[in-house]
Amino acid sequence: MFVSSLFTGAEQYKNLNRAYKIFPTSKLLASNEPAPFAVAQSIDLPSKFSFRGSLVDVEEFLSRTGTSALLIVNDGKIRYENYWLTGGKDVKWISMSVAKSFISALVGIAIEQGYIDSVNDSITKYVPQLENSAYEGVRIKDILQMSSGARWNEDYSDPDSDVMRSAKILAIGGSLDDFSASLTNELKPGTFNRYNSTDTQVLGMLLREAIGISVTKYMQEVLWNPMGAESNAYWLLDSENMEMVYAGFNATARDYAKLGELFRLKGKFNGKQIVPSNWVKSSTTPDAPHLMPGENPLSDFPMGYGYQWWIPDDSDDFTAIGVYNQFIYVSPENNTVVVKLSANKIYGVSDEASKLSEEETVSFLKAVTGLFTVPKHSVTVE
Numbered sequence: 001m002f003v004s005s006l007f008t009g010a011e012q013y014k015n016l017n018r019a020y021k022i023f024p025t026s027k028l029l030a031s032n033e034p035a036p037f038a039v040a041q042s043i044d045l046p047s048k049f050s051f052r053g054s055l056v057d058v059e060e061f062l063s064r065t066g067t068s069a070l071l072i073v074n075d076g077k078i079r080y081e082n083y084w085l086t087g088g089k090d091v092k093w094i095s096m097s098v099a100k101s102f103i104s105a106l107v108g109i110a111i112e113q114g115y116i117d118s119v120n121d122s123i124t125k126y127v128p129q130l131e132n133s134a135y136e137g138v139r140i141k142d143i144l145q146m147s148s149g150a151r152w153n154e155d156y157s158d159p160d161s162d163v164m165r166s167a168k169i170l171a172i173g174g175s176l177d178d179f180s181a182s183l184t185n186e187l188k189p190g191t192f193n194r195y196n197s198t199d200t201q202v203l204g205m206l207l208r209e210a211i212g213i214s215v216t217k218y219m220q221e222v223l224w225n226p227m228g229a230e231s232n233a234y235w236l237l238d239s240e241n242m243e244m245v246y247a248g249f250n251a252t253a254r255d256y257a258k259l260g261e262l263f264r265l266k267g268k269f270n271g272k273q274i275v276p277s278n279w280v281k282s283s284t285t286p287d288a289p290h291l292m293p294g295e296n297p298l299s300d301f302p303m304g305y306g307y308q309w310w311i312p313d314d315s316d317d318f319t320a321i322g323v324y325n326q327f328i329y330v331s332p333e334n335n336t337v338v339v340k341l342s343a344n345k346i347y348g349v350s351d352e353a354s355k356l357s358e359e360e361t362v363s364f365l366k367a368v369t370g371l372f373t374v375p376k377h378s379v380t381v382e
Contacts, residue, residue, distance in 0.1 A: 003171040007156040007164075007348020012324060013066055016343050017086040019094040020234035020250040023170050026216040026243065028224045028233040035228025035270040037254065037261075040077035045070075049367035051360050061364060065325045065357065066343035068093060069253040073261060073337045074372045081253075085343065092234060092250040093341040096322025099249035100200045101283075102223070102259060104144060104308035106207055106215070108267075108279030109222045115210045119144065123202060126210045134183040135202055142189040143199045144307040145291055151186035152196040156323060156348040163197050167247075173239045176201055193290045193299035197246040200308065204245030215243045226274045227262055229255045247322065253339045260328040260337035263309075263318070283307035284318040284330075301355070303362075312362050317369070323347050323354065325361055331369035338365050 002015050002022055015022075048055045062070065068087030072080035087093065095102075110116050116126065119141035124130050134150035135143070142148055153161040166179055180202050187194070204215050211218050216235050224233065233255060236248030258269065263284065267275035286292050286304040293304030293313050304311030309318045320328040325342035340361065346353050 003167060006167070007323075009345055009349050011066075011343065011345055013068060013085040013343035016094050016324060016341075017068065017091050019236065019248075020092055023248075024237040024241075025234040025250075026214065026237055026241070028216060028220050028229070028235075030231050031225045031227070031229045033225075033228055033270075034230045035258075036230055037073055037257070038077045040074075040079055043072070043079045043371060045080065046367050046371065049364050051363040056360070056364070058364070061360070064344075065361065066345060067325075067340060068343060069339065069341040071253045071257055071339040072368060073257050075335045076261060083253075087253070087341060089254070090231065090252060092231070092252060093326075094236075094247075095249035095251065095256070096247050096324055096326045097197065097200075098256065098320040098322040098326045098328055099245060099247055100197075100308040101263075101320035101328065102219070102249060103200055103203050103207070103215075103245050104283050105223060105259065105262070105275050105279075106219055107140070107144065107203055107307070108275050108283065110207060110211060110218075112276045112279070113222075116140070116206070123206055127202065127205045129177060129205070129209075130181055130202060133181045134185040135180070138189045140203075140206065143203060145190075145193065145288075146195050146199055146305055146308075147190050147193055147290060148196060148199050149185050149187040149189040149192070150183045150194075150196055150198065152183065152194060152198065154195050154197060155351050156354065157350055166198060166201075169238050170236060170244065170248075175240050176238045176242050176244060177205060177240065180205065190288070191290060191298065193296070193301070193305050195301060200246035201244070203308075204243055208242070214241070215245055223274065226270075226272055227258045228270050229258065231255055253341055256328050256341070257337050257339045259320070260330045260339065264330050264332055264335070264337055279307075283309050284311065284316075286311050302359070312366075317366070319362070319365070321358060325357060327361060327365065329362075329365040329369070331366075331372075334369045334372040334374070336369040336372050338368055340365070
């Protein structure tokens with residue numbers, strides 16, 4: 001069984017490409033005005049990159065991390081595209097937590113359209129089902145920033161952890177809404193960055209309740225269609241037809257890259273302002289002590305955090321990350337977006353191994369985007 005084999009060290013590349021064929025789904029149709037990326041002269045990958053003081057062989061790294069797709073877009077043009085294992089141009093690969101960054105974009109659009117008044121509103125203003133739970137009275141902003149204060153364990157190596165109990169709903173049936181409402185509070189909201197996939201799930205509830213239609217229908221209308229998606233995509237559903245918005249999206253590498261390109265261009269893509277530019281800035285800017293990158297006693301992870309986007313360091317880079325080594329990495333300074341889809345079986349072996357793998361991948365992605373660094377011209381004073 002797919003779910004029971006996750007995070008056991010078992011190979012998953014024969015599953016992550018077909019998750020939408022295993023579970024109930026909703027479908028997003030390719031845009032009626034698809035906007036394919038232009039293709040420019042292909043580049044060579046670097047042969048090695050530096051990580052923690054050592055050089056890592058790129059081919060070995062790509063193989064070891066179970067890479068299925070690697071797509072590099074610079075200045076809006078594809079400069080590298082390759083697929084391995086069960087990957088392919090038309091393959092819908094499961095997003096894992098990369099889905100969270102799509103949900104952030106939808107919340108920003110919903111605020112712009114007036115369905116939600118402010119990120120400073122309590123989520124229970126819109127989702128009364130969450131009263132008497134960890135989320136009662138919690139600001140939408142604190143949920144966007146993974147700082148809800150809910151008691152939570154996101155350890156994939158523990159089959160009884162909260163995140164694994166949530167994931168099992170897909171396999172055995174049940175309601176993600178009910179699961180979300182069962183969480184209890186532990187910390188003061190807005191004070192500690194604790195990664196919690198159910199924080200994103202309640203943002204999905206927020207969208208559904210505030211707008212009055214499913215996440216799938218809203219995403220089709222305001223994001224998937226306008227950004228020129230080239231292929232159909234799928235959300236995994238629970239027993240009540242609620243999308244698993246924290247991990248259950250399935251799309252092609254090229255369409256994942258469109259979200260990165262959309263955020264690189266400050267919410268504008270294909271000549272249209274799709275996501276408000278101020279939302280893109282807020283989404284990719286840590287704005288409180290507990291959200292800052294680096295070793296941080298107020299956070300459970302060494303990267304910074306915005307609105308469902310990771311901030312690796314003090315540069316302008318930001319990234320969507322999903323377990324098993326899924327990445328949409330954006331380097332605005334180098335005008336570059338990189339998508340890496342993978343089936344890295346090390347995930348779940350230990351929490352530390354997973355974090356180390358993500359840190360190593362960021363180093364690789366920085367080496368790749370660094371290929372497009374524009375030299376700063378020196379100024380000579382006579």
